[in-house]
Amino acid sequence: MSSWLNLTAIALGGAAGAVCRYGITLAASAVPGGSSLWGTTIANVLGCAILGGVIGWVEAGGVLAERASLALRVGFLGSLTTFSTFAADSSLLAQQGRWGGSGIYVFANLVVGWAVLMISCSWIKGWAG
Known part of the structure; x- marks a missing residue:
């Protein structure tokens, strides 16, 4: 029974993350100059x-x-974030000869994402500890 409950938690978290991701993409595309x-x-x-x-x-x-944890980390965050879309978009930019844009995109997702993870982890540990 526990496995089914875990799978249900992941599925519910995943559904919420996917809907949030879609909303973020729509909002970013609606901003003048914005895109997916x-x-x-x-x-x-x-x-x-x-x-x-x-x-x-x-x-x-x-x-x-x-x-x-499963609902949040595997479900919600797993569907909110997406490496495959990131890889495809950065590849498309490079194939279009937009190397600067591709480089900035890779930097923003990998380096800024990593830095934000480290900063938020440290901040929360300091706040909660």
Whole structure:
């Protein structure tokens, strides 16, 4: 029974993350000069910030039940963020000869995402500890 409950938690979290991702993409595309590329970057960096906060919370002694962790980390954040879309978009930019844009896009998703995860983890650990 526990496995089914875990799968249900992941599915519910995944549905919520997918809907949020879609909303972020729509919002980013609706802004003048915006595009789905911005939506992907925002979703990925936001996901890194949330994951860093969760990691910091747990490392500082905060409690997150296994099922809640699965729903949040695997379900919600797994569907909110997307490596495959990031890889395809950066490849398309490079194929179009937009090397500068591709480089900035890769930097924003990987380096900024990593930095935001580290910062939010440290901030939450300091706040909760």
